[in-house]
Amino acid sequence: MATLSDLGEIALIERIKKSISTDSSVVKGSGDDCAVLKLDAKRYTLATSDLLVEGTDFTHKDDAYLVGRKAIAVSLSDIAACAGIPRYCLVSLGVPAATKVAFAARLLKGMRDIAKIYRLNIVGGDLSRARQLVIDVSIFGVVEKKNLVLRSGARCGDIIFVSGALGGSISGKHLKFTPRLKEARFLAQNFKLNSMIDISDGLAQDLNHLLRESGVGAVIYEELIPLDKAAAGLCDALYSGEDFELLFTMPLEEARRLIRKKMKPFRPIGEIRDKSCGLRLIDRNNREKILKPGGFRHF
């Protein structure tokens, strides 16, 4: 009989998505960084959850403070990708019985400190015994209807941007990254964004998600991709997950306006094309290659 290893994560998620029906209050269910739910005349509710598992998303040797911080930051990054404001958080912990109280205390301090910075209210959760440490964080927030950005709005001719250097995740950035909430709000309030996603699975894979949801293709330029100083090379930027930078697209005129502002973190890396183009990379020698999604696979 087939196992989840055979089927793969993406196929399983596709299967789940297809089988689930929702009512008309659900503007967007699974398939974006957050679920988008009707709230009132001017606003949507955003909801997202992220499960971190010891051995996959962190190791027992990592600083518990940074692990706790990351558990919250990952979901904050999803709220950022929809240009929202985080509000409330539930934390479920599965903890081995032999866990030291001092470790748990540092984990919680890491959560509390980042929650405070982003005015996130930790309002509840659950605690259970487990063989390995698991942390599931659900965050919900709000976004004004006019500021909501989804993965699915990219248009031919849009310029593609990232919000910072890529490929530094392996060297430890995945535990210390800054969720780009401030940047996302700045962009949504001052520019017409057509689409946005956060880079959690690697640039190639997340750009592919965005292209698929938008029904378009893209070309990106090697020489434009900003590399983290810890990145070994282009491959780290394309395929290593957990940079948690924003990847977004906007019409050419808007892009010109953004570039003229010379705001360091925002870097154009390419352009949205017709779907038939697929995803192409132009290398430093001006050669074109088709980019495979790649990125991180859980199964």
Added chain:
Amino acid sequence: MATLSDLGEIALIERIKKSISTDSSVVKGSGDDCAVLKLDAKRYTLATSDLLVEGTDFTHKDDAYLVGRKAIAVSLSDIAACAGIPRYCLVSLGVPAATKVAFAARLLKGMRDIAKIYRLNIVGGDLSRARQLVIDVSIFGVVEKKNLVLRSGARCGDIIFVSGALGGSISGKHLKFTPRLKEARFLAQNFKLNSMIDISDGLAQDLNHLLRESGVGAVIYEELIPLDKAAAGLCDALYSGEDFELLFTMPLEEARRLIRKKMKPFRPIGEIRDKSCGLRLIDRNNREKILKPGGFRHF
């Protein structure tokens, strides 16, 4: 160094609660079945999450359909305990790579079917690899301000009720119970309830939670406690967790009105007393004993 086993679950939760501050939109943070958050002039948002872990909350021999069903039902029961209406759900799954696709499919069908019955929208979640199966479900819902019931409102002289027979959990009820959403709404809309909790840790422990949050004591009568036909005796009803019946209190006059309706499931089992009374049980021979909280301990 002290481990979580030494400290205990309740002490850890107390420590967490003390250390967390929230803004004025949080009507009730941790310490009740749900977090209660300001929504609009007439309603609150309710939020709750429950983590189920293989080996603790179910075994790999259990029917995956019922495991999935339970994962959702447990959080629905929390919404019921606050007399709310469930609306949206996020599901995070940590799954061993060797899990059979057929098992995962049945698990998801169990979730989907119960979600449909209660008009709950499954709107997102996360999927990760883990050594043992873990399922974290976050549900949020709404409740009219006038219908909200908390653990903390019990008053001296209130009559204590349960919504059904207790002690059947071990024989399998914990996988098949009906979350008492309908009953809770009926009660809140037709009676003045002072306090409510769902019985997840055992009658003795959950009644103790309610008494502590309300700052009162209670006396309950052995002969009035309805036993599930699968219960071996009173101890199962007092100390085995996961009956998921409602435990609630109302003033004497309201209690009389409820009893006159002769609605089978609702059974009076005792009375709220002054705090100095503690929690007492009157046995069939009219002897009084002090009831220890007992109930299920995760650590």
